[in-house]
Amino acid sequence: MSDVENQKMNRTLEYYKKCDEYDNAIRVCKGNREYLKKYIIPAEKVEENFKYAKKRNIVLGISVMAGFVVFVLSMMLLDSKSVVTAVAGGVIAFLMCAVVMLMMLSKKIHKLVAEQDKVNAGIKQQMIACDNRVLDLKAEKEQYLVTLESNNLVIIPTKYAKVAEKIAEYIRESKVESVQEAIEQLEIQVRMMRRMRKR
Numbered sequence: 001m002s003d004v005e006n007q008k009m010n011r012t013l014e015y016y017k018k019c020d021e022y023d024n025a026i027r028v029c030k031g032n033r034e035y036l037k038k039y040i041i042p043a044e045k046v047e048e049n050f051k052y053a054k055k056r057n058i059v060l061g062i063s064v065m066a067g068f069v070v071f072v073l074s075m076m077l078l079d080s081k082s083v084v085t086a087v088a089g090g091v092i093a094f095l096m097c098a099v100v101m102l103m104m105l106s107k108k109i110h111k112l113v114a115e116q117d118k119v120n121a122g123i124k125q126q127m128i129a130c131d132n133r134v135l136d137l138k139a140e141k142e143q144y145l146v147t148l149e150s151n152n153l154v155i156i157p158t159k160y161a162k163v164a165e166k167i168a169e170y171i172r173e174s175k176v177e178s179v180q181e182a183i184e185q186l187e188i189q190v191r192m193m194r195r196m197r198k199r
Helices: 003-037 043-050 052-077 080-150 158-172 179-198
Strands: none
Touching: 003 080, 003 158, 043 052, 043 080, 052 080, 080 158, 158 179
């Protein structure tokens, strides 16, 4: 291989390293997207983490106790003929306590869900940004390859960019005399490997 051809080969390999940079950037963007997806938490999970069902049962238990205490106090303060009044007082105490505490609990869980919804929306925006970045990088890479080929800057066709190092190695070790021969040798190797895998 002449010095001119060697320089062109080196330049070709440098160009294709740039393609690897595009591929790596695309991989990073896709990885970031998957990483972000883990932090989207649905409303059901927020409720589960908050232990809403358990806290609601505790509230109902406290309300029953409040109703019972009011009933007992009413029975002690009033004569035994006022059982109906004592029961009514106990029921009212239970209902008031349950309604107030359940409303507070409901307000708290709604606030947490709303906060998580905002976080989820922000994460989804970042995921969309990652998707757009991947599309941009793919388009940039395609444009880069088209420019290389149209300007005849490379001696290894762009469709062989991923195996350009191997092709260069074949030529430098004088196993072949031209790029075309190196490509043919490589394709023969690939076909043989595929046959061996099928066995």
